[in-house]
Amino acid sequence: MSLKKDLTKVFSANFLQFLIGLVNSFFVPAFLGLDQYAYLKTFTLYLSYVGIFHFGFIDGIYIKYGGKQKNTINVLELNYEYKFLLTFQSFVTLIFFLAGLIKKDIILLAFSLSIIPVNMQTFFSFLFQALGELSLYSQIKILSPILTLVLNLLVIFVLKINNYIPFVISYLITNYISFLFFEFEYIKLLNTKNVGIDRNINEIKKLFSIGIFVMLGNLSTMFVYSLDRWFVKFLLTVEDFAYYSFAVSMMSIINLLISATATVFYPYLARGYTKELIKELKKYLLIIGAISSFGYFALSFVVKIFLKKYNPSLSVISILFAGFPAISVINVLYVNLYKIDRKERKYFKTVLLMVIISFVLNLIAVLINKSNQSIALATTISFYIWFFWSSKDFNGLGANKKEILFLSLYLPLFFISTLYLDLLSGSVLFGLGVSFLLFIFYKNEIISLLKIILKNNPN
Numbered sequence: 001m002s003l004k005k006d007l008t009k010v011f012s013a014n015f016l017q018f019l020i021g022l023v024n025s026f027f028v029p030a031f032l033g034l035d036q037y038a039y040l041k042t043f044t045l046y047l048s049y050v051g052i053f054h055f056g057f058i059d060g061i062y063i064k065y066g067g068k069q070k071n072t073i074n075v076l077e078l079n080y081e082y083k084f085l086l087t088f089q090s091f092v093t094l095i096f097f098l099a100g101l102i103k104k105d106i107i108l109l110a111f112s113l114s115i116i117p118v119n120m121q122t123f124f125s126f127l128f129q130a131l132g133e134l135s136l137y138s139q140i141k142i143l144s145p146i147l148t149l150v151l152n153l154l155v156i157f158v159l160k161i162n163n164y165i166p167f168v169i170s171y172l173i174t175n176y177i178s179f180l181f182f183e184f185e186y187i188k189l190l191n192t193k194n195v196g197i198d199r200n201i202n203e204i205k206k207l208f209s210i211g212i213f214v215m216l217g218n219l220s221t222m223f224v225y226s227l228d229r230w231f232v233k234f235l236l237t238v239e240d241f242a243y244y245s246f247a248v249s250m251m252s253i254i255n256l257l258i259s260a261t262a263t264v265f266y267p268y269l270a271r272g273y274t275k276e277l278i279k280e281l282k283k284y285l286l287i288i289g290a291i292s293s294f295g296y297f298a299l300s301f302v303v304k305i306f307l308k309k310y311n312p313s314l315s316v317i318s319i320l321f322a323g324f325p326a327i328s329v330i331n332v333l334y335v336n337l338y339k340i341d342r343k344e345r346k347y348f349k350t351v352l353l354m355v356i357i358s359f360v361l362n363l364i365a366v367l368i369n370k371s372n373q374s375i376a377l378a379t380t381i382s383f384y385i386w387f388f389w390s391s392k393d394f395n396g397l398g399a400n401k402k403e404i405l406f407l408s409l410y411l412p413l414f415f416i417s418t419l420y421l422d423l424l425s426g427s428v429l430f431g432l433g434v435s436f437l438l439f440i441f442y443k444n445e446i447i448s449l450l451k452i453i454l455k456n457n458p459n
Contacts, residue, residue, distance in 0.1 A: 020145040020146060020148070020149045024145070024148060024149055024152055025246075025249045025250065025253055026302060026306065026307060027152065027153070027156055028040070028152060028156075028167060029242075029246055029249075029307065029310060030306065030307055031156045031162065032162060032163075032164065032167075033162065034238065034239050034242040034309070035238055035242075036162065036163055036164045037164070037242050037245070037246075038238045038239075038241045038242040038245065039107075039164040040164035040167055040168065041241070041242065041245035041246075041249075042107065042233070042241075043107050043110060043111070043164070043168055043171075045226060045229055045230075045233075045245075046107060046111055047111060047114055047118070048222055048225075048226055049219070049222065050111070050114055050115055050118045050119060051118075051119065051122060051215070051218065051219070051222075052215070052219055053089070053092045053115055053119065054085065054088070054089065054119050054122070054123075054215070055208060055211075055212060055215060056207075056208055056210075056211030056212035056213070056214060056215030056216070057085055057088070057204075057207050057208055057211055058085070058119065058122050058123050058126055058211065058215075059126075059210070059211035059212075059214035059215050059218065059339075060206070060207030060208060060209075060210040060211030060212075060214075061081065061123060061126055061127060061130070061207060061211070062126040062127075062129070062130050062211075062214075062339070063210055063211065063214065063339055063342070063344075064130075064207065064210070065078075065127060065130040065131060066130040066339070066340070067130070067132075068130065068131060069131065069132070070131050070133070070189065070190060073131075075190050075191070077200055077203060078127075078190065079190075080199055080200065080204075081203070081204065081207065082123065082186070084204055085119075085120070085123055086116070086120060089115055089116045089119050089120065090116060092115055093112050093113070093115045093116050095112075096108065096111060096112030096115065097109065097112040097113070099112070100112050106165065106168075107168075110168045110169075110171075110172060113172055114171075114172060114175060116179070117172075117175035117176045117178065117179035118175055120179050120182070120183070121144075121175065121178055121179050121182050124182035124183070124185075124186050125141070125182070127186070128189075133189065136185055136189065143177070143178050143181055144174055144175070144178045147173070147174040147177055147178070148170065148171065148174045151170035151173060151174060152167060152170055154170075155167060155170060210344065211344075212344075213344035213345050213347065213348040214338075214339060214344045214347060214348075216348045216352075217335075217338070217344065217347040217348040217350075217351045217352075218351075220348065220351035220352050220354065220355045221335070221351050221354075223355045223358075224351065224354050224355055224358050224382060224383075224386070227355065227358050227359060227362060227379070228244070228358075228362060228375045228376065228378070228379040229241070229244060229245065229248065231362045231363075231365075231366060231375050232244045232372060232375055235366055235370060236370065236371075236372065240371075240372050243310060243312045243313040243316065243372060244313070244316055244372050244375070244376075246310050246313045247313045247316035247317045247320055247372075247376070248320070250295075250299050250313075250317050251317070251320050251321065253295075253299075254292050254295045254321070254324065255327070255331070258288065258289070258292060258324070258327070258328050258331060258332065273340075275395055275396035276396070278333065278337065278394065278396055278397060279396045279397065280445070280448070281332075281333055282329055282333055282397055282403075283403075283442055283445045284445060284449050285325075285328040285329045285332055285333060286325050286328070286329065286403060286406070286442070287438060287442055287445060287446060287449065288328050289324040289325030289326070289327065289328035289329070290324070290325050290410055290434055290437075290438065291434070291438075292321075292324045292328070293321045293322065293324045293325075293414055293430075293434075294427075294430065294431065294434070295321065296317055296318055296321045296418055297418075297423060297426065297427040297430070299317065300314055300317070300318075300418075300423055301423060304423065312372075313372075315372070315373050315376075315419065316372045316373060316376045318414075318415070318418035318419055319373060319376040319377050319380055319415075320376050320379065320380060321414070321418075322380050322411055322414045322415065322418075323379070323380040323383040323384070325387075325407060325410065326383040326384045326386065326387035327383055329387055330383065330386055330387060330390065333397070334386075334390045334393075334394075334397075335347070337393075337394050338350075338393075341394075343393070346393060350386075350389065350390055350393070353389070354382060354385070354386045354389070357382055357385055358378070358379065358382040361378035361379075361381055361382055362375055362378045362379070364378065365377065365378035384407075402441055403441075405441070406437060406441045406442075409437055410434065410437055413429075413430060413433045413434065413437070414430060414434075416429070417429045417430035417433070418430070
């Protein structure tokens with residue numbers, strides 16, 4: 001496989017998602033009132049926990065098949081695992097659907113109907129990533145955002161229904177269509193249409209036992225990433241929640257491009273890595289994270305011109321975006337290495353500790369100053385604590401003076417540029433300042449990264 005080609009494929013798909021995400025993230029909040037947008041973001045917040053209900057099974061699949069080629073796997077066994085998961089998720093869906101009917105809760109009903117398509121898509125996408133089928137993964141990955149865009153624009157410009165429910169329905173339609181396409185490509189890739197199954201209940205148990213701690217770690221990670229929104233939702237106003245959710249949506253857009261790196265590197269790292277390789281990757285990710293923070297200025301320009309009612313979210317965005325260097329390393333490197341090194345329990349314990357730290361910091365934040373900004377700052381601090389804490393778990397990734405000094409200069413530069421200067425002055429100062437810092441601290445790494453990208457023969 002070619003690293004450059006795989007990066008190009010996945011980055012292309014994620015960049016398209018990025019562009020479509022921009023449109024969705026601006027059109028929807030501009031169309032809906034603050035209260036309706038808050039209800040919609042409440043649904044998506046609940047939806048972020050759908051992955052709990054496979055209880056680690058899909059994470060076990062990811063670890064089991066990571067780094068393997070499709071012609072080396074037992075297709076009969078995999079087919080049994082797939083059918084077991086579909087049956088299992090159907091049972092879970094039924095439980096939540098009945099609960100939604102009894103409570104007459106629209107959001108709970110929509111949540112229940114999302115379990116099968118979302119978790120089965122996760123199964124297929126994890127499998128394709130693990131097998132290194134990134135071209136297939138990338139082609140299918142763009143389907144969901146395109147469908148979402150078309151349906152959302154239909155609601156906004158044709159139906160003109162100023163309510164969150166049509167957007168929830170469009171989300172459900174999108175996920176079921178994407179799930180069916182994933183299934184079609186799975187059958188075609190592994191030729192499973194007329195293939196039987198190899199019942200192996202012991203392997204099923206093993207997948208749960210392997211994946212449960214990864215799932216608990218992922219669940220704890222979701223709590224770290226969403227704990228701030230729960231604080232805002234329960235302690236602040238509906239408007240505050242809408243502003244904060246909008247800021248998180250902007251952050252998610254940039255994260256799409258960063259997550260592309262994680263998608264590509266997992267199968268490569270799973271086949272074996274060296275201390276020097278992961279040291280270089282950490283430096284590259286710090287560079288990518290620092291550059292990603294510049295996205296604040298572009299988003300700020302759009303908000304100030306087209307979405308003035310969301311101006312209060314800019315102070316939150318400016319604080320959250322400062323965490324990108326740490327987030328890049330955590331998402332792409334640390335989480336992958338915990339899985340590859342089979343440190344599932346260590347991963348769970350580490351992230352659980354981060355949940356506790358994040359909770360305490362958010363609690364202190366609201367006690368000192370009950371505001372979106374204080375909660376955002378507590379969250380960003382949590383990411384940097386995680387960044388330094390997990391660095392000790394992998395040989396060669398320990399924090400060093402150079403990266404500490406770089407971050408010590410980068411953070412005040414970013415905060416001064418975003419919080420204390422106007423948009424034009426801030427963007428010029430940060431652009432020049434971060435370029436200077438990267439040149440001083442990571443000149444060789446930037447040259448090396450450019451050579452990888454521009455190299456004619458990446459193999």
